[in-house]
Amino acid sequence: MARLPIVSADMVPAEFREAFEEVTALAGGSITGGPGSFTINSPEMAKRRNHLTSYLRYETRFPKRIQELAIINTARAMDCQYVWNAHAPAARKEGVADALVDSIRDRKRLPAMASDEEAIINYGNEFFKYHKVSQPTFDKALKEFGAQYLVELTTLMGHYAQTSFYLNAFEAELPDNVTEPVLPV
Numbered sequence: 001m002a003r004l005p006i007v008s009a010d011m012v013p014a015e016f017r018e019a020f021e022e023v024t025a026l027a028g029g030s031i032t033g034g035p036g037s038f039t040i041n042s043p044e045m046a047k048r049r050n051h052l053t054s055y056l057r058y059e060t061r062f063p064k065r066i067q068e069l070a071i072i073n074t075a076r077a078m079d080c081q082y083v084w085n086a087h088a089p090a091a092r093k094e095g096v097a098d099a100l101v102d103s104i105r106d107r108k109r110l111p112a113m114a115s116d117e118e119a120i121i122n123y124g125n126e127f128f129k130y131h132k133v134s135q136p137t138f139d140k141a142l143k144e145f146g147a148q149y150l151v152e153l154t155t156l157m158g159h160y161a162q163t164s165f166y167l168n169a170f171e172a173e174l175p176d177n178v179t180e181p182v183l184p185v
Contacts, residue, residue, distance in 0.1 A: 080167055
């Protein structure tokens with residue numbers, strides 16, 4: 001059971017009610033799962049965060065294959081079952097090889113991969129392990145993606161690290177329709 005209850009409109013202070021209603025409108029007045037069920041505890045912050053989420057997920061133009069690979073690599077680094085199970089199927093659908101997805105999940109030796117996949121995996125892994133990125137790894141990622149997309153991919157990974165923090169800290173429950181094996185943690 002998650003550590004925070006589902007937020008209803010009557011639980012929200014009057015000064016944040018408008019933001020709450022805006023964020024929950026599409027969900028019918030409350031958010032019952034995922035990171036939104038936690039971030040809505042701060043309706044104005046959730047409203048502002050949703051704009052970045054929307055841009056990173058649906059409006060940016062870097063390849064969806066790389067986007068999903070960056071997300072699952074972040075989920076693995078953060079040991080976030082919820083993000084992993086939400087995005088590993090999408091990574092497979094977007095063309096990330098099963099062997100690569102499975103190797104990331106199981107923390108096994110990674111198979112041969114395309115240069116753009118290798119660039120984003122090495123970039124993310126170095127940052128999550130050392131909290132910085134070496135010049136050669138940075139240069140390879142910059143060459144692969146260019147400045148704009150590297151900034152966006154960096155933001156995407158940071159955003160999903162934040163999302164993982166919410167989901168892990170507040171103990172989000174996995175949905176019933178899980179199709180991926182859980183992360184061995």
